[in-house]
Amino acid sequence: MASFFQEWVEYRHEKVRQWKEDTGGKAYGYLCCMTPEEILYAAGVLPAKVMGAGEAPQEIVDKHLVRYACPYVRSMLDAAGRGEYSYLDSVVVCNSCDIMSRVEYYWRTMKPHPKSTILGVELSPYVLYIKSPEKISGPGVHEYLRSEFRIFKQHLERDTKQVITDDMLESAISVYNEHYDLMRKLHDLRKEEPLKVSGSEAFVIELSSLLMRKDLHNQKLAAHLKNIETREPLSGNPVRLFLSGGGVDHFTGQIYTVIEEAGGQVVAEDIGVGSSWFGHGIDTDKPPMDAIVAHRLDVHCPHTMTSERHPRERFEYVKSKIKDANVKGAVFFVPMYCECRNLEYPFIKEGLRDELGIPTLYLDSDYSQGSLDEAVSKIEAFIEMLEE
Amino acid sequence: MLIVGIDVGQHGIKAVGVKDSAIASQEVLQSGSEANVGAGEILERILAQSPHSDNEAVKVVATGLGRKEVSFADLRRTQEHCVAKGAHFLMGGACTILDAGAGGCRAVRIGPTGKVLEFSGNSKCACGTGSFFTTACEVLQIGMDRLDELALQAEGLAGVSTTCAVFAESAIISNVHRGFGLGDICAGICDSVTTRLTDVVHRVGVEEELFFCGGVALMRTVGKMLEAQLGVKVHVPEAPLLVAALGAALSLA
Numbered sequence: 001m002a003s004f005f006q007e008w009v010e011y012r013h014e015k016v017r018q019w020k021e022d023t024g025g026k027a028y029g030y031l032c033c034m035t036p037e038e039i040l041y042a043a044g045v046l047p048a049k050v051m052g053a054g055e056a057p058q059e060i061v062d063k064h065l066v067r068y069a070c071p072y073v074r075s076m077l078d079a080a081g082r083g084e085y086s087y088l089d090s091v092v093v094c095n096s097c098d099i100m101s102r103v104e105y106y107w108r109t110m111k112p113h114p115k116s117t118i119l120g121v122e123l124s125p126y127v128l129y130i131k132s133p134e135k136i137s138g139p140g141v142h143e144y145l146r147s148e149f150r151i152f153k154q155h156l157e158r159d160t161k162q163v164i165t166d167d168m169l170e171s172a173i174s175v176y177n178e179h180y181d182l183m184r185k186l187h188d189l190r191k192e193e194p195l196k197v198s199g200s201e202a203f204v205i206e207l208s209s210l211l212m213r214k215d216l217h218n219q220k221l222a223a224h225l226k227n228i229e230t231r232e233p234l235s236g237n238p239v240r241l242f243l244s245g246g247g248v249d250h251f252t253g254q255i256y257t258v259i260e261e262a263g264g265q266v267v268a269e270d271i272g273v274g275s276s277w278f279g280h281g282i283d284t285d286k287p288p289m290d291a292i293v294a295h296r297l298d299v300h301c302p303h304t305m306t307s308e309r310h311p312r313e314r315f316e317y318v319k320s321k322i323k324d325a326n327v328k329g330a331v332f333f334v335p336m337y338c339e340c341r342n343l344e345y346p347f348i349k350e351g352l353r354d355e356l357g358i359p360t361l362y363l364d365s366d367y368s369q370g371s372l373d374e375a376v377s378k379i380e381a382f383i384e385m386l387e388e
Numbered sequence: 389m390l391i392v393g394i395d396v397g398q399h400g401i402k403a404v405g406v407k408d409s410a411i412a413s414q415e416v417l418q419s420g421s422e423a424n425v426g427a428g429e430i431l432e433r434i435l436a437q438s439p440h441s442d443n444e445a446v447k448v449v450a451t452g453l454g455r456k457e458v459s460f461a462d463l464r465r466t467q468e469h470c471v472a473k474g475a476h477f478l479m480g481g482a483c484t485i486l487d488a489g490a491g492g493c494r495a496v497r498i499g500p501t502g503k504v505l506e507f508s509g510n511s512k513c514a515c516g517t518g519s520f521f522t523t524a525c526e527v528l529q530i531g532m533d534r535l536d537e538l539a540l541q542a543e544g545l546a547g548v549s550t551t552c553a554v555f556a557e558s559a560i561i562s563n564v565h566r567g568f569g570l571g572d573i574c575a576g577i578c579d580s581v582t583t584r585l586t587d588v589v590h591r592v593g594v595e596e597e598l599f600f601c602g603g604v605a606l607m608r609t610v611g612k613m614l615e616a617q618l619g620v621k622v623h624v625p626e627a628p629l630l631v632a633a634l635g636a637a638l639s640l641a
Binding site: 359362364374377378380381382384385388 | 465466468505507508509511
């Protein structure tokens, strides 16, 4: 069963292409957790997460983006420029950080993709941009994001030639709430001792959920959770760790295996992939668009901030992620030049050390095999330190 | 029981034999292409030097960059763990350790019992490592001892502004062309390495005394500059190259 999720991650391009061929549906790529996937799902579209290209040589991005930009975004853009994502019918970009907000321009420039026009105006642009608010609480914020999502929905309606009704949205919300419930169950299993689910297995399950239609993922995950209940616990006595970082995809996700081979297990994380938002469901008592907006405004991303002092709010979120997980240490695996993660790191590190007695290990990643190789020795030393 | 700690580094293989919690023998070899062969050779030398009976148990603990290559090791420990063990054995008490070798540098803060509390190291960069000195010596066509001696005697300092070892090579050549004295150029090279090392130390913090080991600790100028830049006393052990190997052996003692 685990191989089903692994296959979707490993052969993600082929799988999405195959889905399009089988269903005749459209696939939209998206880059960030602020994307209202539920609206895409309601329209019958497959939301597929855009990721980096691993060790593939970067051929195009240098012409457009400086070398001291986020290596993860650089890799994604180069893949786009080389046509690796040519099967996508559209791409959704959010301003999840300064460099990400420019991806809208770079993608359009590097891989022009003209769409139908009326009087020279595109009915729906190939690259859709959602400008999410940096401050996610306070007056006017909800109305502002609802307006952004409404425009996004209109583009989607024009592209898919249909009206997305409240009933369609409610149905999508129901599927997504089931997904969040299942992911929460998986996450809760990782708090148990001894462990039955490794961090790398949970990560692959999570990553695969960002590539396939959620109804299929729900069906497979529900069955998989039943299998997990009857399996034997993992052998050994791994050191329980919290993982924090950005740009974690199929390639940099190897950090889970590196940790496991060194004698550790990631039992909780804040890595800006799926775990950023499966902690809470979508309110079904609200009108669907309002519920989706409220849900997205509750995403705990290092880029956004509440009316509270920013790092404190983020630290409280980290605390909630590691609650009851019996974490012995925290590994920060941060892309080079990532301002969002690096700016909050000193505050969170101090909080973990002073309030919870949890030591941290900081590793930077230039999105290369070299970074992963270099991490091996440092993680081994960190685990040795925690075991002493 | 004789316990042999073997530290397989980028430029050298170091070994220390420990018996009854005391150093019985020590040896240093140049690293060859086959870490396992070099480690085997150094083990034989240690066994020949160490008084032990034929039926006495011998255990091997490997550390360093090439620790995983030592096929006959009974245990493998990271460099951070081993320098902490070695430094605590030699110094006692809580301290900060700076270990700068050919391929990397690390700062390790230990508590009163020798437990590692925090550590930090360089990333994929030769600055602050012995490799930086090797490059500089090739450019200036002098040996490491001579570079250290000239730097110690220098009155001025020809700065190497770049923090990249590759670009530093051209910065050194540029300093030669600009007519700086050889001593000042050597002092500039030591200063560049020291600055990088202090960055690593600052990440874990240092209070009164810094224990400085690894091949770079053989450079007296760097030790002096560290004292000046960090404002703390720098303690260099008698055999700074062997601290990790000693610590490896003590891991089982």
